[in-house]
Amino acid sequence: MEPKKNCTICNRLVDYRNQNKILFPDFYNDRVVGIGSFSSELLIVGLAPGLRGANRTGKIFNGDFSGNLLFNFLKKYNISKSYSEFEEMNNLNCRITNAVKCLPPNNKPNSFEIKKCNVFLSSEINKMKNLRIILTLGQISHNSTIIALNKNLSEYKFKHLKKHKINDQIILLNSYHCSKYNINTKRLKISDLDYIFKLIKKLLHF
Template identity: 35%
Template sequence: MPNAEDYPVRAASEARTLSDLDARLVQCRACPRLVSWREETALVKRPAFRDWEYWGRPVPGFGPADASMLITGLAPAAHGANRTGRMFTGDRAGDLLFATLHELGLTSRATATGPGDGLELYGVRVTAPVRCAPPANSPTTAERDTCRPWLSRELRLLRPTVRSVVVLGGFGWQAALPALRQAGWNVPRPRPAFGHGARATLTPRDGTGAPMTVFGCYHVSQRNVFTGRLTPAMLREVLADAAHAAGLPAA
């Protein structure tokens, strides 16, 4: 049942394609606090979006199934992806992320407003370790761990093509490394520390396939941008490096 605590483990392991994984993901109700919050937010809405029919469900990844570069953040924003149903769409963080990807030639347009806006990602997939909008943008570690099978399976299904992963923020870094290990990569011990510009090269545990590089980047949150902790130039540099590591023709 989708509301069972072990639903993510069972459902994710049975998915054979990313579209199958996404179809199973959107049914998940394994974390009661997150289910309650995402659905309440979808009903109450923000006044500016009162005419929207909010998504109000877990948010799947977005981008091609043969992506060579993956970007993973924290969780959907309550009035961003929880509203639109698409990662990093409809909030300030996504505005900067997609504008920068467009500068690099990795998207079809610079803005992301919602499904049907014509946005395409070129060789890039965007996802998150927690798929439901959390109160105060703060999922618990237990919710992170319950949700991990979705990211682990997504990474496993992308393994034939993915060559770089950009992790936005320290929470995302702590969530991504165990998922990468579960998906079949060797993660160094002790685990690499998070920092802006941090990078680590992971090799497949079974000895087959190409290595993959993980890049750390401060999260594209409004707070980080407003305080100058993350500038557009800093973000562009990390994304460009990751694109080159993935073999993408970034500008």
């Protein structure tokens, strides 16, 4: 189950979308759905589309700093090839989605929006019968994923670089989001991302 185009569940995000349609008429300005096969073993969960990234291009993790950084790592570790805003993605060896499918003001979805959009994340996860690794980027993505997995947040707390065992099949890894802000402030280091992707490769025996 995916949100329909122009999904109207979250009033605040619909208002913001409509404002952006006027301010940026050439942008995509709609909900952005996940990409990659549901039969993948790896799922990456980001936060929400960025204004000048996915909200502009209509493609998840595409067209901005965080998208470029994530796909540089996917390419480095042979999980994907390049992903430009002008070409279709057809060589992705994982699924990528966001906890919230619409652009939130200041990149901060509120609790209502996180809760309402969780039904779509939950549906995606339920379809992934081969799922073995989930990488969550940031605390909101982590909490949304834990809720979508029907697990208790008090038992699974977000911690950068932490590895959580969800069940006998699924391991969940935490990282800060690969945003420009987190890289510039050195909250997230490039070496941290290398550590995470090396671990993913080792766990999946790619």
